[in-house]
Amino acid sequence: MLVSFKIQKFNPEVDAKPYYRDYEIELPERATVLESIIAIKEEIDGTLSFRCSCRSAICGSCAMRINRCAKLACKARVADEVNRHGSILIEPLQKLKVIKDLVVDMDPFWRMIEKVKPYLMPDPNEAAPERERLVDPSTTEDVIRNSLCILCACCHTDCNVAELEPGFVGPAALAKGQRYVADTRDGATDERLKSLSEPHGLWECARCFACTQVCPKGVDPRESIRRIGHLAYERGIRSDEGIKHAQAFLDSVKASGRLNEATLPLKTKGLGVVGMTPMALQMFLKGKVPFPIQRPVPDMEEIRKIFELTEKQR
Amino acid sequence: MLEYDVVVVGAGLAGMRAAIEASKKTAKVAVLTKVHPVRSHSGAAQGGINAALSPADSPESHAFDTVKGSDYLGDQDAIEVLCSEAPGDIIELEHMGTVFSRASDGRIAQRPFGGAGFPRTCYASDITGLVILHALYEQMLKLGIKVYDEWFVTSLAVDDGVCRGIIAIDLKSGKLEAVKAKAVILATGGCAPVFHNSSNALISTGDGMSLAYRAGATLMDMEFLQFHPTTLKANGVLITEGARGEGGYLLNALGERFMAKYAPNKMELASRDVVSRAEQTEIEEGRGIDGCVLIDLRHLGAQKIKERLMQIRELAMDIAGVDPIEQPIPIRPGAHYSMGGIKTDVHGATMLKGLYAAGECACVSVHGANRLGGNSLLETIVFGRRAGRAASELACSVAGASFPEAALSDEERRISELLKREKGERAHVLRKELQEAANTNLGIFRVAKKMQNCVEKVRELKERYARAIVQDRGRIFNTDLTNALQTGYLIDLGEAMALGALAREESRGAHSRLDFPKRDDEKWLKHTLAYWTPNGPRLGYLDVTMTKWPPAERSY
Known part of the structure; x- marks a missing residue:
């Protein structure tokens, strides 16, 4: 099949800014995007630059934006892309500086991974056994699922929060964090939970599931984030605004079946809410501030049952 | 100029294990890698890592299986080191935080693997390489070991018969840099491409093997290239031996478990050379399906496949469009692993002073003529550690010597010339012709005439390579340039492989000749050595080290 590609190019030695170049190439039916760009490099444009290695979705090198979604080029099929989008647009991963063409500077991503202390920290008071540490096989599910992460940065660079808040540690680092939180051999669980709950940590996640959607390995970073959040809550690590916000949601719905948007900022930010006064005033003037006292929903019994059921299922 | 005690080239399992060990003795350790450490090909290793952990098993039994698997070409002293140190190394990996699948009693789970008399392959589902790679990378972070990622080594700097460091391109800046070192450890992987x-x-373009060879270290047993029995037809991607270890069947077009004819006792779990030959015979005799045979996992059930073979299920679905829960996967033998490499002793020392090697790029030799599955990861850890220790000890014992002044400018001239060359062929054309020639003439079954064709073809390619061009003339992240340099490495190694194979007039392990179908211990129980000369490799031979196991007939 003859396929058209539009690929973002940028060579800092020559170009003032990135531009798009069109290519057309004959490909076999089951060609991957990686096979295609290798063919383009060999047959048309030797300057086209990208990273690649394993061809089997295990090394994480060839992550790039394919039709505006972060993917591994070796896993994306040309025919699927053409069927869905008509043509193929390839751009570098978002948010990271472009070094050349599709090659981005991954350093900021690696720094985020390093932030979660991604190594085993056994309890210092326990001497290492002579043999292996024993691990109940029923506890390894989370560890193995998160170990599938190949650090390709697809989730991190397509994360909607990281786009607005570059300090957000991001879904890949949080999944790595959960890998160690869930590891029964680790002795620093509380320390990890505290650190992961700090500002720019897990509570900054907007629960949009973009990470889970783009992950090429089925790691489900959003689920990992939920699990560390849950565990932090259980262990009483509740100082971050994010968890107070979640708590305020819960309390409000439990009390009245409704979300009290007027009291939410106060419960989340405490005295810090003073800083929001100008915005609150503007909202008030435009009639956007709801009345702080709310009538409960008519059938509170239903609400109570929902809570009961949820408790039971935990 | 950058200056270190120990510089490790390559950041797969062997390289990182070496760096971690070296950093225990000396602070000045750096790792250079042409990719980021977690991109290294060790991460693609699926099935597992061997160690006699069970009281019912023994390092001696592991060593015997390895010697037999090697078709008696492995050096038995090195094999004894490998197998006796294996349990300690696995425990150490576990203590570092490596994730392993667990048995019901909480101990590290072990599965059966080809050619092994005991289920001694430790694993983490079918992502064993990935979890160890990440564990070692994370230890490097914890220890603060300096990594120069995306630095591409173009040559070793040798002065007075001693390796003094390396010359490399920093891909992100495009600048050529010299790094002085008291000891250099090569851990750059294999050359099956x-x-x-x-x-x-x-x-995996054999960079370290070629760099060492050009610098005066010796290559050993290059003709022994393992064909893995189960690779996907479309692109050669691996289906783990663990698939057979968990009970998968190999079937021909008639639906027969054909291994009964070739290895009635071990069946699918005979050693890899035996299984690959059996498959190739079935295919050539017309009992294949479109150039493949089938691996059938359906009887294992969905749960076992999803739990223990999750990655290969994903690969089979993505690449072959087949879900192994529903259908057998078409597979064929494919080039997989280089038993040969840079000749080292059991401490990783090469024939060139100051230069060490570990992992697939090295030849200790523990795999001889055929490697057992699960022994390659083990080799990276045991001999990576040993090379790291020996290199750091050397670095502590010698004073800093001079770096050959001209090394950097000579290399700058060579690279500039290549970048400026106007007329010629692009290197990938040559690489494809090399690969075609190797597949046609140097495959599972070999004969003199075809190997001779291969030797001639490689010599022609060498000549054409001297005039090859690159299209990208820039400096920053020039992968057209690195592809061209890698092609040069592969051509070097292809020549050593073809010549070594042609000279060895017997069949042993992975080297199987139709014109010399028997193993010939009288004449050929010896290693092939290859020394670089301007006119191509000069071959030499070396006796195999025997300790306990005299050569015996090999059947599975």
Whole structure:
């Protein structure tokens, strides 16, 4: 099949800014995007630059934006892309500086991974056994699922929060964090939970599931984030605004079946809410501030049952 | 100029294990890698890592299986080191935080693997390489070991018969840099991409083997290239031996478990050379399906496949469009692993002073003529550690010597010339012709005439390579340039492989000749050595080290 590609190019030695170049190439039916760009490099444009290695979705090198979604080029099929989008647009991963063409500077991503202390920290008071540490096989599910992460940065660079808040540690680092939180051999669980709950940590996640959607390995970073959040809550690590916000949601719905948007900022930010006064005033003037006292929903019994059921299922 | 005690080239399992060990003795350790450490090809290793952990098993039994698997070409002293140190190394990996699948009693789970008399392959589902790679990388972070990622080594700096450091391109800046070192450890992996559609990553281009060879270290047993029995037809990507370890069947077009004819006792779990030959015979005798045979996992059930073979299920679905829960996967033998490499002793020392090697790029030799599955990861850890220790001890014992002044400017001239060359062929054309020639003439079954063709073809390619061009003339992240340099490495190694194979007039392990179908211990119980000369490799031979196991007939 003859396929058209539009690929973002940028060579800092020559170009003032990135531009798009069109290519057309004959490909076999089951060609991957990686096979295609290798063919383009060999047959048309030797300057086209990208990273690649394993061809089997295990090394994480060839992550790039394919039709505006972060993917591994070796896993994306040309025919699927053409069927869905008509043509193929390839751009570098978002948010990271472009070094050349599709090659981005991954350093900021690696720094985020390093932030979660991604190594085993056994309890210092326990001497290492002579043999292996024993691990109940029923506890390894989370560890193995998160170990599938190949650090390709697809989730991190397509994360909607990281786009607005570059300090957000991001879904890949949080999944790595959960890998160690869930590891029964680790002795620093509380320390990890505290650190992961700090500002720019897990509570900054907007629960949009973009990470889970783009992950090429089925790691489900959003689920990992939920699990560390849950565990932090259980262990009483509740100082971050994010968890107070979640708590305020819960309390409000439990009390009245409704979300009290007027009291939410106060419960989340405490005295810090003073800083929001100008915005609150503007909202008030435009009639956007709801009345702080709310009538409960008519059938509170239903609400109570929902809570009961949820408790039971935990 | 950058200056270190120990510089490790390559950041797969062997390289990182070496760096971690070296850093215990000396603070000045750096790792250079042409990719980021977690991109290394060790991460693609699926099935597992061997160690006699069970009281019912023994290092001696592991060593015997390895010697037999090697078709008696492995050096038995090195094999004893490998197998006796294996349990300690696995425990150490576990203590570092490596994730392993667990048995019901909480101990590290072990599965059966080919050629092994006991289920001694430790694993983490079918992502064993990935979890160890990440564990070692994370230890490097914890220890603060300096990594120069995306630095591409173009040559070793040798002065007065001693390796003094390396010359490398920093890909991000495009600048050529010299790094002075008291000891250099090469851990750059294999060179199966001498063949078309090998199971290896595109980055596995034998860089270290070729660099060492050109610098005066010796290559050993290069003709022994393992064909893995189960690779996907479309692109050679691996289906783990664990699939057979968990009970998978190999079937021909008639639906027969054909291994009964070739290895009635071990069946699918005979050693890899035996299984690959059996498959190739079935295919050539017309009992294949479109150039493949089938691996059938359906009887294992969905749960076992999803739990223990999750990655290969994903690969079979993505690449072959087949879900192994529903259908058998078409597979064929594919070039996979280089038993040969840079000759080292059991401490990783090469024939060139100051230069060490570990992992697939090295030849200790523990695999001899055929490697057992699960022994390659083990080799990276045991001999990576040993090379790291020996190199750091050397670095502590010698004073800093001079770096050959001209090394950097000579290399700058060579690279500039290549970048400026106007007329000629692009290197990938040559690489494809090399791979085609290797597949046609140097495959599972070999004969003199075809190997002779291969030797001639490689010599022609060498000549054409001297005039090859690159299209990208820039400096920053020039992968057209690195591809061209890698092709040069592969051509070097292809020549050593073809010549070594042609000279060895017997069949042993992975080297199987139709014109000399028997193993010939009288004449050929010896290693092939290859020394670089301007006119191509000069071959030499070396006796195999025997300790306990005299050569015996080999059947499975």
